[in-house]
Amino acid sequence: xxxxxxxxxxxxxxxxxxxxxxxxxxxxxxxxxxxxxxxxxxxxxxxxxxxxxxxxxxxxxxxxxxxxxxxxxxxxxxxxxxxxxxxxxxxxxxxxxxxxxxxxxxxxxxxxxxxxxxxxxxxxxxxxxxxxxxxxxxxxxxxxxxxxxxxxxxxxxxxxxxxxxxxxxxxxxxxxxxxxxxxxxxxxxxxxxxxxxxxxxxxxxxxxxxxxxxxxxxxxxxxxxxxxxxxxxxxxxxxxxxxxxxxxxxxxxxxxxxxxxxxxxxxxxxxxxxxxxxxxxxxxxx
Amino acid sequence: xxxxxxxxxxxxxxxxxxxxxxxxxxxxxxxxxxxxxxxxxxxxxxxxxxxxxxxxxxxxxxxxxxxxxxxxxxxxxxxxxxxxxxxxxxxxxxxxxxxxxxxxxxxxxxxxxxxxxxxxxxxxxxxxxxxxxxxxxxxxxxxxxxxxxxxxxxxxxxxxxxxxxxxxxxxxxxxxxxxxxxxxxxxxxxxxxxx
Numbered sequence: 001x002x003x004x005x006x007x008x009x010x011x012x013x014x015x016x017x018x019x020x021x022x023x024x025x026x027x028x029x030x031x032x033x034x035x036x037x038x039x040x041x042x043x044x045x046x047x048x049x050x051x052x053x054x055x056x057x058x059x060x061x062x063x064x065x066x067x068x069x070x071x072x073x074x075x076x077x078x079x080x081x082x083x084x085x086x087x088x089x090x091x092x093x094x095x096x097x098x099x100x101x102x103x104x105x106x107x108x109x110x111x112x113x114x115x116x117x118x119x120x121x122x123x124x125x126x127x128x129x130x131x132x133x134x135x136x137x138x139x140x141x142x143x144x145x146x147x148x149x150x151x152x153x154x155x156x157x158x159x160x161x162x163x164x165x166x167x168x169x170x171x172x173x174x175x176x177x178x179x180x181x182x183x184x185x186x187x188x189x190x191x192x193x194x195x196x197x198x199x200x201x202x203x204x205x206x207x208x209x210x211x212x213x214x215x216x217x218x219x220x221x222x223x224x225x226x227x228x229x230x231x232x233x234x235x236x237x238x239x240x241x242x243x244x245x246x247x248x249x250x251x252x253x254x255x256x257x258x259x260x261x262x263x264x265x266x267x268x269x270x271x272x273x274x275x276x277x278x279x280x281x282x283x284x285x286x
Numbered sequence: 287x288x289x290x291x292x293x294x295x296x297x298x299x300x301x302x303x304x305x306x307x308x309x310x311x312x313x314x315x316x317x318x319x320x321x322x323x324x325x326x327x328x329x330x331x332x333x334x335x336x337x338x339x340x341x342x343x344x345x346x347x348x349x350x351x352x353x354x355x356x357x358x359x360x361x362x363x364x365x366x367x368x369x370x371x372x373x374x375x376x377x378x379x380x381x382x383x384x385x386x387x388x389x390x391x392x393x394x395x396x397x398x399x400x401x402x403x404x405x406x407x408x409x410x411x412x413x414x415x416x417x418x419x420x421x422x423x424x425x426x427x428x429x430x431x432x433x434x435x436x437x438x439x440x441x442x443x444x445x446x447x448x449x450x451x452x453x454x455x456x457x458x459x460x461x462x463x464x465x466x467x468x469x470x471x472x473x474x475x476x477x478x479x480x481x
Contacts, residue, residue, distance in 0.1 A: 001307070001310055001311070001314070005310070005313050009313075009314075009374075011321075030423060070318075076325075077311070077312035077328060078309065078311030078313055080305060081306045081309050081350060082310070085302070089477060101332065105309060107326050108328040109328070112323075115322050115325075147403075196460070209370050269344035
C-alpha cells in the first residue's frame with residue numbers, strides 16, 4: 001500500500017454522492033438563500049427550532065457531521081500509516097514520535113464511534129445515508145505531507161470546527177427538547193476537545209525549536225480555518241448558524257488571541273460570501 | 287528475563303505494523319462497516335504496542351527501540367505481503383491477512399507465552415498478555431464475521447483461500463511472530479516425559 005493516499009481514491013459505497021467544495025461555494029442558489037433569509041443553510045441565521053427550515057437544516061448539518069467523521073477517521077488512520085517512527089530528522093519518509101501515532105490510533109477509535117453515533121442520530125432525525133452530498137475538503141487537509149501541518153490543519157482547524165458544530169447541535173438539542181441529540185453531541189464534544197488538544201500539544205512540541213515550521217503550520221491552519229468558515233457559516237455574529245465555542249476551545253489549548261484571529265477570519269469569509277451573493281444577484285433575478 | 291524481553295520487543299514490533307496498516311486501510315475500503323471496525327481495531331493494537339513499549343524498561347531494556355525489531359527477515363517479508371493490498375476491490379485480501387493469518391498467530395504466541403512464564407515473577411507481562419488476548423479474540427471474531435459476510439461466491443472463497451495460503455507460508459518460514467520457538471518446539475521432550 002502506498003504512503004500518502006490521494007483524495008480522489010477515497011473508497012466509498014454507492015450511497016455516497018460527492019460534490020466539490022468549489023461547486024458548493026459557487027452555487028448561485030447561495031445568493032438566493034442569502035436574499036430570502038428563509039431557505040438554505042447560509043444566511044438563514046442561528047439554528048433554532050423556531051426556524052421554518054430547522055428540521056432540514058439540522059438534518060443537513062447532521063449528515064455533514066457524519067461524512068466529516070468518516071474523513072477524520074480516514075485522515076487519522078493515514079497518519080498512522082504514512083509516517084515512520086523516529087526523531088523527525090531523517091531523510092525520506094517523514095518521521096513522527098511513537099506517541100503521536102498512538103494519539104492518532106486513539107483518534108481512529110473515537111472517530112469510528114462518532115460515525116456509529118452519527119449514523120444512529122441521522123436515523124433518529126429521519127435521514128438516510130447519502131441523502132445529502134459529501135465534499136472531501138476535510139480529508140484533503142489530512143493529505144499534507146508534513147505531519148505537523150497535517151495535525152495543525154486537521155486537529156486544530158477541522159476538529160476545532162467540530163467543537164463549534166457539536167456545541168451548536170448540543171444547544172439545539174437542548175432547546176428543541178431532544179435529549180438523545182443533546183446527550184450524543186455532548187459526548188462527541190468531549191472527544192473533539194481531546195483531539196484539538198492533541199493538535200495543539202503536538203504543534204508546540206514538534207516546532208519548539210523550529211519557528212519557521214511552526215509559522216508554516218499556523219498559516220496552513222489559517223487557510224483551512226477560512227475554508228471551514230464556509231462563507232460565514234461559522235462565526236461570532238448573532239445570526240451565525242454555527243457559533244465559535246470559546247470555552248471549549250480554551251480547554252483544547254487555544255489562546256484568546258488565536259480565537260480572536262479565528263473570529264476575524266470567519267468575518268472576512270462572511271463578507272466575501274456576501275460579495276459573491278451580490279455579484280450573482282442579477283443572474284438570479286433573470 | 288532476556289527471553290521475555292526479546293519476545294516483548296517482537297510483540298511491540300508486530301503490533302505497530304498491525305495498527306499502522308489497519309489505520310492505513312480505512313481510507314481504502316468502501317464497505318462502511320469494515321471501515322469502522324478497522325478504525326476501532328487500529329486503536330486496540332496501538333494500545334498493545336504501548337503496553338509492550340512500557341514493559342521493556344521493566345525487563346531491564348532501558349532503550350526500548352533496541353528490541354523493537356522483527357525476529358527475522360521472513361517476518362518482514364510476511365508483513366510486506368500482508369500490507370500490500372490497497373485497491374477498493376481487495377477488502378477480502380486485507381481482512382484475510384489480518385484476521386485469518388496474523389491475529390491467530392498472535393493469539394498462539396501470546397497464549398504460549400502466558401502459559402510458560404512465571405506467574406509470580408513475570409505477572410506484569412501476564413497481565414498485559416491477558417488484556418491483549420481479550421482484544422485479539424474479540425477482533426478475530428469481528429474480522430471473521432466481516433469476512434464471512436463478504437465472501438459470497440466460490441470465486442471469492444478461492445481468492446480468500448489462495449491469499450491465506452500464500453501468507454501462511456510466509457508466516458511458516460518466519461516461525462511465528464517471535465521467530466522459531468514462538469509456540470515452543472513440539473518435538474522437544476517435556477519435563478513430564480523425563481519423569
